Amino acid sequence: MRALKPEDIxxxxxxxxxDTPDPRLREIMVSLVRHLHAFAQEVKLTEAExxxxxxxxxxxGHITDDKRQEFILLSDTLGLSMLTVALNQNKPAGCTEAxxxxxxxxDGAPQVERGGDVAQGARGTPCLVRGRVLGLKGEPIxxxxxxxxxxxxxxxxxxxxxxxxxxxxxxVVQADEHGRFDFRSIVAVPYAIPHDGPxxxxxxxxxxxxxxxxxxxxxxxxPGYETLITHVFRxxxxxxxxxxxxxxxxxxxxxxxxxxxxSYLLEFDFVxxxxxx
Amino acid sequence: MRALKPEDIxxxxxxxxxDTPDPRLREIMVSLVRHLHAFAQEVKLTEAExxxxxxxxxxxGHITDDKRQEFILLSDTLGLSMLTVALNQNKPAGCTEAxxxxxxxxDGAPQVERGGDVAQGARGTPCLVRGRVLGLKGEPIxxxxxxxxxxxxxxxxxxxxxxxxxxxxxxVVQADEHGRFDFRSIVAVPYAIPHDGPxxxxxxxxxxxxxxxxxxxxxxxxPGYETLITHVFRxxxxxxxxxxxxxxxxxxxxxxxxxxxxSYLLEFDFVxxxxxx
Numbered sequence: 001m002r003a004l005k006p007e008d009i010x011x012x013x014x015x016x017x018x019d020t021p022d023p024r025l026r027e028i029m030v031s032l033v034r035h036l037h038a039f040a041q042e043v044k045l046t047e048a049e050x051x052x053x054x055x056x057x058x059x060x061g062h063i064t065d066d067k068r069q070e071f072i073l074l075s076d077t078l079g080l081s082m083l084t085v086a087l088n089q090n091k092p093a094g095c096t097e098a099x100x101x102x103x104x105x106x107d108g109a110p111q112v113e114r115g116g117d118v119a120q121g122a123r124g125t126p127c128l129v130r131g132r133v134l135g136l137k138g139e140p141i142x143x144x145x146x147x148x149x150x151x152x153x154x155x156x157x158x159x160x161x162x163x164x165x166x167x168x169x170x171x172v173v174q175a176d177e178h179g180r181f182d183f184r185s186i187v188a189v190p191y192a193i194p195h196d197g198p199x200x201x202x203x204x205x206x207x208x209x210x211x212x213x214x215x216x217x218x219x220x221x222x223p224g225y226e227t228l229i230t231h232v233f234r235x236x237x238x239x240x241x242x243x244x245x246x247x248x249x250x251x252x253x254x255x256x257x258x259x260x261x262x263s264y265l266l267e268f269d270f271v272x273x274x275x276x277x
Numbered sequence: 278m279r280a281l282k283p284e285d286i287x288x289x290x291x292x293x294x295x296d297t298p299d300p301r302l303r304e305i306m307v308s309l310v311r312h313l314h315a316f317a318q319e320v321k322l323t324e325a326e327x328x329x330x331x332x333x334x335x336x337x338g339h340i341t342d343d344k345r346q347e348f349i350l351l352s353d354t355l356g357l358s359m360l361t362v363a364l365n366q367n368k369p370a371g372c373t374e375a376x377x378x379x380x381x382x383x384d385g386a387p388q389v390e391r392g393g394d395v396a397q398g399a400r401g402t403p404c405l406v407r408g409r410v411l412g413l414k415g416e417p418i419x420x421x422x423x424x425x426x427x428x429x430x431x432x433x434x435x436x437x438x439x440x441x442x443x444x445x446x447x448x449v450v451q452a453d454e455h456g457r458f459d460f461r462s463i464v465a466v467p468y469a470i471p472h473d474g475p476x477x478x479x480x481x482x483x484x485x486x487x488x489x490x491x492x493x494x495x496x497x498x499x500p501g502y503e504t505l506i507t508h509v510f511r512x513x514x515x516x517x518x519x520x521x522x523x524x525x526x527x528x529x530x531x532x533x534x535x536x537x538x539x540s541y542l543l544e545f546d547f548v549x550x551x552x553x554x
Contacts, residue, residue: 005363006360006363009360009363009523010356010360012356012523013355013356013523016356016483016485016519016523017483017485019483019484019485020482020483020484021484022482025483028320028322028326029483031316031320032316032355033355033356034316035313035315035316035319036312036355036357037357037360038312039308039312039313040360040361041360041364042308042312043304043305043308044364044365045364046361046365047361047365050352050358050361054346054348054349054352057334057337057338057348058338058346058348060334060338061334061335061337061339061341062338062341064335064338064339069331071331071334071335071338072331075327075331078290078309078310078313079286079287079289079290079293079314080313080314080327081327082286083283083286083287083317083318084317084322084323084324084327085324086282086283086286087283087317087322088321088323205297205299205302206294206296206297206302206303206306207296207298208293208294208296242293246286246289246290246293
């Protein structure tokens with residue numbers, strides 16, 4: 001422990017985790033320290049840069065509250081969130097792919113009946129959304145629950161409007177006995193992730209933009225199946241090739257078809273993976 | 278950017294930093310992303326573990342204020358602080374080694390005259406501290422300023438006593454024209470770093486203790502010389518071989534000699550590195 005060389009310091013820290021009772025926690029801590037130290041050594045981190053990192057994390061912590069999650073934004077914009085999703089997808093071909101959860105989901109959204117209005121006053125061009133929840137053989141999954149959430153035409157989620165006082169463009173809908181769901185909402189538009197904080201400063205300093213392509217969030221749950229967290233993206237959206245959070249998967253990009261009356265129709269079927277027995 | 282495999286996601290994120298104007302920032306971000314992703318991929322990070330990490334950082338941020346710095350504690354206990362210090366030491370042999378800054382330094386500590394009392398009521402066994410500030414050829418550095426700070430006999434720094442209202446065991450002292458300094462304080466004792474927060478939970482979960490061996494902090498500054506941030510450790514202290522923050526360097530361990538009256542005497546000379554021309 002009376003370490004002298006950088007390599008000796010790293011070895012001392014790794015050794016300090018030797019008695020960790022949980023082998024998985026030990027594996028994670030040792031790998032984390034090895035990669036963290038390799039990073040610092042590779043760039044020969046200066047003390048001023050180290051302090052800038054401490055200050056950055058401190059500001060992320062202080063801007064984070066029950067409505068704003070800067071650490072998830074940071075993970076999203078560094079691609080760690082999407083990487084974690086990808087590392088945990090071992091699903092058979094044919095299942096709907098997952099993507100990032102994002103920081104705007106809220107537990108306990110209001111339940112909306114079939115055909116009902118999810119927008120609840122959120123401004124935007126009307127959009128009808130319908131589809132089915134299916135198993136791998138095309139069998140309907142009766143009664144599946146779909147959490148849906150999206151931003152309004154100004155690119156804001158309801159939780160970003162502190163004076164709103166009720167859920168907008170956010171609901172739980174339920175598939176019927178044939179696995180079918182449909183609801184009314186508004187058409188999704190591209191929006192900028194919150195960039196008035198430390199993560200926004202990082203994006204600006206690295207000449208990156210904060211925009212996400214237009215998408216609608218889904219979390220689909222049914223007994224006996226793995227929960228699916230995903231988006232459906234608009235094929236005609238800007239930023240599909242430069243999503244600030246790296247969430248686009250080609251299989252999730254879909255035509256949202258404009259109707260004669262100017263409104264939109266989105267049709268999308270979800271295929272869930274059965275839970276391991 | 279419409280990435281599919283984990284490797285493609287990592288490549289997309291690295292690519293997103295291509296236009297960073299500052300080449301040093303680009304180098305740091307690319308290296309950080311590469312190592313962060315390599316860590317996640319190596320341990321095959323699960324989504325629950327990812328969320329535990331987000332939650333851990335959030336709690337670090339929320340416990341951090343102007344008196345408590347959990348991110349520095351985290352960096353210290355993961356050895357990143359000491360590694361950064363070591364990476365930035367390119368000093369000739371003979372210079373006093375640096376060690377971690379720690380989270381308890383305060384700018385603007387009261388100035389104490391030569392021979393004066395730094396303790397200011399902090400409880401502990403009296404200790405006289407004296408020595409010289411020198412250049413590499415043994416030349417005295419007249420008027421060098423020494424920030425000194427330490428915990429009291431209960432292992433607490435003054436800033437950890439919210440009701441105190443004044444500085445204790447913390448001062449700025451100045452070397453005379455011969456580079457000599459001396460002041461009265463209390464003898465350092467081992468203490469536990471703050472472990473009632475997320476970092477303490479990490480230490481507990483990994484069966485590590487939160488203790489640091491007895492030491493006195495110094496920051497030594499003089500025009501024309503590199504600022505030295507270091508400690509002097511007690512040779513008879515517990516935890517020299519398991520410092521919770523990996524800060525011990527053999528050259529900084531020194532006999533603090535007990536005198537006939539029970540008080541202690543610490544004698545230590547600091548050798549500063551001249552600033553590059």
